[in-house]
Amino acid sequence: MSAAPVWSVDPRSGKPREQVAVEATAEEVDRAVRAAHSVRGALADRTARAAFLRAAAELLEESGPHIIEAADAETALGPARLTGELARTAAQLRAFAEVVDEGAYLDIHIDHEDGSRTPPWPDLRRYKIPLGVVAVYAASNFPLAFSVPGGDTASALAAGCPVVVKAHPGHPATSELCASVLRRAAARTGLPEDVVILVHGFDAGVELVRHPLVSAAGFTGSVRGGRALFDAAAARPAPIPFHGELGSLNPVVVTAAAAAERSEQIGAGLGASMTLGVGQFCTKPGFVLAPSGDAGDRLVKALTGTVSDTGSGVMLDHRMRDAFLAGVRERAALPDVEAPVTPGAGSEHTVSAGFLTVPAALLAAEGPHDALLEECFGPVTVIARYDAEDEVTAVLSRLPGNLTATLQTATEGDDPEAAALLTALTPLAGRILVNGWPTGVAVAPAQHHGGPYPATTSPSTSVGATAIERWLRPVTYQSTPDPLLPPELREANPLDLPRRVDGRRA
Template sequence: MSIQGIDPRTGSPVGDAVPATDPQPLLAAAADAFGAFKTTTPGVRAELLTLLADRLDAAAATLVPLAMAESGLPEARLTGELARTSAQLRLFASVVTEGAYLEAILEDADPTATPPRPVLARMLEPIGPVLVYAASNFPFAFSVLGGDTASALAAGAPVLVKAHGSHPGLSRAVASLAARAVADAGLPAGVFGIVFGDDEGVTALKDPRVKAAGFTGSTKGGRFLFDVASARPDPIPFFGELGSINPTVVTPAALAARADDIVTGFVGSFTLGTGQFCTKPGLLFLPAGHGLGPALTAAVAATPPAPLLNARIGDQLASGLAELAARDGVTVLATAADAPAEGSWASAQLFTTTAPALAEDPSLTDEHFGPAALIVEYRDEDDLFAALATVEGSLTATVHGEAGDPFPVARLLSVLADRAGRIIWNGWPTGVAVSHAMSHGGPWPSTTNASHTSVGTTSIRRWLRPVTFQSVPDALLPPALQAANPWHLPRRE
């Protein structure tokens, strides 16, 4: 079996097909490399991450056109995404060098404690080889050298990437770059590997040498893989980022103060990247009688059709929106110009319903991956909060309000914080900063584990586990826990 890249703008093949990969040699190599890689110094890992970033930047002129051909995404977007990806790698190099992520703790003995306390030393250790599933919608930032790979390598865990079928040529090129960087850094080849083929990706997930997995993609695909990981004789952590509807609430005061900005910002956000952002605002709650219909219709009509990432996404979007339009209480508010027949294009669509209808039929909150969104009109506070009670977990939730807003915004923020991993005030959720304080996770179905995040420096915790050494002589402790502190780590003592 081979994986063929397809240009979604034309439907034509891109480059040569990439053959499926036997994962067994790669799994063996990753397992063999783990012992050496997990004991590398912070400097060695930081050097690898920096080298990967430098090589990625140096190859931009070759990689960006290839990404454009296989994804249909524009040059400016992909150029920025590549820069974000190399910045992620450098950020994790700084995390490794700084060392707080190890959470090193030293405790002296205390025979007077109840119960008596021995000498204890605790730190986080890499969990083992990690399997990362690349995403379709971010060919660089959530792919071969994306955040999952960067954070796992920073942790000291060898990485096996399951390439996404939408961009096999790009994945092969980036993987080749990464393999050369690993070799040039003097590390075992098993520190990094790549697998092509869906069945092969499932085979790798079942293998006992894989100790954790990360995934970004659809709810259906992620749930399938989550069940595979959980059904193993030795179940492993599966950190999946799945569907997200990302509710946005506009208060009456915000509507009165800046209606035009809300229309422009909302339409720009839900159509950005042809609506293929996991943070797309799929639900917009507006006060009944908002009067924005004509402005929203005009803004949607002015949005040109754009290519989707692949034909499968196009088919799922078309069938899902046809079903949504047929629902009782749902009206098509606006549709952009027809999309070209060739390739996999989509036109923006906007639907409207009421808060009582949503409260009665929670399935109206199902995600539609593409340039589509649903407006929900609420009459009063009770109307709004009853509808929000039916909204499932999301990566983000947004509130547009005003200073001194008479609406109960504090309660609103509290309710939304129970349902999302990031709360935005007077902004739009598309756009995720890569930083220490960022969270990119949330309750099911946005992620399979709400305790963790796939963006930001704390994402490294997914690939680590705590180990406590009790009464172990100092000379036998890992360097991070030795009294001399040879790595100069911040520690709790």
């Protein structure tokens, strides 16, 4: 039996570009995990890890033109967008180097022996250690920032965990280039190259999450694929944490006052956000509650204008294009659903953006219109028109978990609905926006990119400094003589780390 070839395909033509690799067999996955596991000790040194992450950023930038060319050829995302994404990916690697340097993520707590307690406290010192080999399942829609050199890989390496990445089949050539960059960066900083290993193939991905030496997994992708891997992770003899970002509708509520104030601006902003990257952002606003009546009509009209002006675009691959077309067909066929701009096929290889409208009352209880409450990947959104505020509350209470929820409220004067709506939106998502658009996720310490299921499978983030927390576990040393303690926990604090000593920040 010969190995299954992995082809790079041009989504603009549907034609194969080149054979990039072969799919990994079960034995190859086993070898990859063992190799990664065997070099985990090399990642124990924080200084080396920070240097490695910075070298990776530098090499990524050096190889930028070559990588962007390959990524554009495989994903059709365009050089401008990919140039920005590469810069963001490099910045992310550097941001995690800073996190490693600072060491606050170690969450060091020291409680000295205290005989005055009942029962007495022994000397206790806690910090966090890496879990072990992390499996990363790369996303299709960000071939850099959420793929091989992306946030999952960067945060896992920052934590001190070797990574085995399962490449996304949508951009295997880009994946190979990026893996090579990461491995060269390791070598350049004196680390074994096997701290990052790339594998291809669907079956390889399943083998990976089941491997006894894999300690945790990160995933960005579809609900179906993510849930299957989550289930496999939970069904292992020893289950492992599975941090998956699966799907999100990203609801938006436009208050009556907001619509009265600036419906044209909201309609235009929504149109730009939902069509960004051919509607392939996980934070695309996919469901909007807007008032009926004149102000809401003006919003729809402005959206119609913006969306009509959006040219057709190439989706990441033909499978996604087919799913998009099937999804919009199914939704548009529902009774009382209208399509002011019909989303659908452009040319043989493109899609054109559009949106649907529906009376919000039809979504207040279970029924056939529930399909409108499921994410449809691609440049389409749903505008549910409401007559009264209780319709908004009723529909919101039926939504699944989300990455984001957005409130469009009046910017001048008091908006009587704003506070209550913000309270209603908070349980639905991990990021709440006011008068903004959810596409675009700043890589900042206060960022949170996650939310109630199916947005993510755990209350964790895949973007921002705290993404590192997913790959660590606490360990406490009790009554351990100073010379036997890890340097991070020694009394004299030789590494000058932030810590809490006897309850006080030191």
